Amino acid sequence: MNKPFSFKQFTIKQDRCAMKIGTDGVLLGAWTSVTHNSYSILDIGAGTGIISLMLAQRSAAENIEAIELDGDAFEQCTENFENSPWRDRLFCFHAGFDEFVDEYTEEEPDEFELYNVIVSNPPFYTEEVTSGNNARDTARQNTSLPFNELIEGASKLLTKDGSFSTIIPFKEEENFLNIAKTNGLFPSRITRVKGNPTSEIKRSLLEFTFTKTETFINELIIEKERHQYTDSYKELTKDFYLKM
Template sequence: MGCNWRSRKHLDIGTGTGLIALMLAQRSNAQIHAVEIDEQSAQQAKDNVVNSRWSNRVEIHHASFQDFAKQSARQYDLIVSNPPYFIKSYKSPEVARTVARHNELLPHNELLKGINAVLTPNGRFAGIFPYTEGNVFVAKASTYGLYCTTRVNVHGKEQGEVKRLLLEFERKPKPLTQESISIRNLNGDFTAEYIMLTKDFYLAF
């Protein structure tokens, strides 16, 4: 996706253990804030940041995104998130592990409302979605004045169905850029394109 790696302030919503926030730090010189509602995950993220090369630029906040957005005096020119999945799925018995994969704590309406509050006028929001929910999110985002400008269809395997959507939004509508990528080829190996995109983050590559 065409994420603006030169932007000055980044925000990662639902950072978990901080992986995406650290990836952003690796690829930019920006100041990065990351929000995580689960206390144990937030603490692990803090530990991971302290033990990284980017501890001076990454800040972890243990809070709900709703509270963070209400209290934040900052705005961000790049916001990223891997939002909660499975809006209508059954709850898992292990609630602490699965809360981030359910929509009750951060409904799409609340996510969009918060993004609107902390995104700069020329900023971008980039998110990863399952195929069906991504299409729903695109339609809903437009009612909040956020328009999909980039769409990447992610196929689990070449010639297979689309498993995920990488979506990028801006406040001003413009012609949509569409791309496709496959994670694995027909032989089950990682595609050259996928390796090229992820090689900086995985020792296996």
């Protein structure tokens, strides 16, 4: 798991990151909406930098910023950015999200300084998890970034016509939607993810805007059977995985 992970246009080093490359991050990086108007992107809790790099590949955004609290992950994320074809568009801050939001909102930013796209693959284990690896446990537990703090902060940093995308456990979906609503954010897209046709829904990909519209809801199945990927999953990830 510590070996560099090669995608079609970039390589990720992950030996110093508690959270390795996983399906969740790749799904979110491929699924998040980016348009020709996506000028400025913020990745909250960047880890290896995988999502930022995928969005750099997919968009023409001139400014892609990432925040990472863990020191080792921050250094590795920065290294991965520097070694990519988009190094001049990517920047990582070593900070907690709460301090980043406080510092940012103190400046009374005008519309152009906010972010068009905000994305986060947040820690989501509400129960205490102990694997023996403190950095990994912290990266997985949402005590380090509670959902309400994530959503409230995102709502402060998002342009009025921007979008906020995330991936969470399906069982947390209703709670997350309720918190978003209290912060003026409404779901525009929801994709519920299953590992295979007979398994339970495991994840929810959620996209929010400040405009209340009809929510587009669909389902994504990753594998037809073991190592036999569905056409929809291959279509979503084909620009990234070497063997897709």
